[in-house]
Amino acid sequence: MTGELRYEWVRITTVRSTWALIGLAMLVPAGLALFFSWLAGTPEGQAGGPPEAQGSTDIWVFLLRIAAAVLCALGAAAFGQEYRYGLIRITLALFPRRTAVFLSKALMVAVVVTVAAILAMGSIVLAEALGGVVAGTGLTWNETIWGGMGARSLVYVVLFVLIAFAITALTRNQPLGIITPIVLAVLIEPIVGIIALVRGWTWIDWVLPFSGGAAGVSSDGAEAWGHLAVLGAWFLVIAIPAWILFVRRDA
């Protein structure tokens, strides 16, 4: 599978959009983190707001979600660009073993998104600290991510993007692969979450992929990893049929 991995590495690193998306995934959340941090450091910000720890975690998850949404395009491009431009026929003529092609694409997306997510998380922490300096409260580093929360955040972003990858592989439709996880995460699941809150469905975070994933980032211990496992299971639910179809259907 090394040939397939080399191919994927060159494929993903030789388009400007990859670097642009990684840059956006760093800059957009970092810009917002800088703003929120500055806002929280102002006298008005210090006077009100939610309990500090809760507010900080919610903002962290929100910023991660933005980074993941930007990086969805990277995941969707793995198959989307190839089908859109007919490259898939060249790819499969070079590498007739389709399972290896599928796994290599997923693996390379995961590796690149892991690096991008680390950079994005680092830029958020840096921007948050700088926001405090700008607001006059001094340089304070957010140390909550140096542990389990940081690792869970990485897993959340990678799985989020891999779901975009799997949807595109399944549908061969790049825009659908990008839009579906974002719409689910920022629109559909919050609506379902409100309904669940009203109806008392406490189990809902164990069903919905992205709300559950977010809960996995913000909670602790085995429960947190359980939530992320739900997100991982959703990835597999989409990726396994996508793989079967990729192997069976015409290129």
Place this chain on the structure above:
Amino acid sequence: MSAKPVAGWGLGISPAGEHVSAGSVPDVAIHVEHLGKSFGSVRAVDDLSFTVPDGVVTGFLGPNGAGKSTTMRIMLGLDHGDGRTVFDDKPLRDHAHPSRVVGTHLDARPFLPGRTARDHLRMLGTEARVPESRVDDVLGMVGLTEVADKRPKTFSLGMAQRLGLAGAVLAEPHALMLDEPANGLDPQSIQWLREFLRHYATEGRAVLVSSHLLSEMQLMADHVVVIARGRLVADGTVDDLVSKRSDVVVRCTDVARLASQLRAAGGAVTQEGDCLGVTGLTTDEIGHLAFDSGVAVLELATRKASLEETFMQLTGDGQQFAFGEAS
């Protein structure tokens, strides 16, 4: 693209990755055995078997919708279907390095518009670990050196075809499969392509080219496979196919008398005004028969059919999507 010498094609890449002479490339031919595929109720390819021999250019001909592109995709395992195709006695997927076995160019613009031509080829070269210098060589060969670092979104169709061809030959595969590679090329480029493919074949490699440009194919191909409605209708050398459909034209003083003499001698005769078209007899035989019959021959010539005429006769009503009558 100006016509360029094709010297340098002796440079190949050994399984270990180093450059070697073309002479060390093993003999490979493509064997297609009982291919078939249906789209719903339409049988697009039906029990198709043929061989693409080493050392010659094989033309793959057929009307629109005959199943040429589908056949090529099935051969490469891109589309699923019945039958099997072997490259050097093995299916393509069983070779360690498929790109050294067969190079393909199936689509006119098979690249990402935002990736430079050089990076596109670097990507294709990963399978066979093609060195960077080889990428530059191939770009130079197809005349794209000046635009190597440009993004091909602005490439003309001809430039796109050349980039596609560069990708196909990058790993110096033993066989080439090209689908309509001459589309969009100017006459000089077509001439270059013809010389290049013929040279590639003379190095002992197999070349399969589909094209609608029959006059060009007559100059380029030594061997043709003709299909219609997914079925094989002819498979042989161009000379054999064309000669079978050639006839002798006779202009004489008594058409009726000579026609009856020729038919009696076993010839097939058609009358065309004051001339006869004769198949099944040589010019010598016809001359002697005319002399014996006392008919003065005013003109006697072999009329060689073109590949286009042969193609039209062979495929006849086999066009999947035929034109209506011109009004």
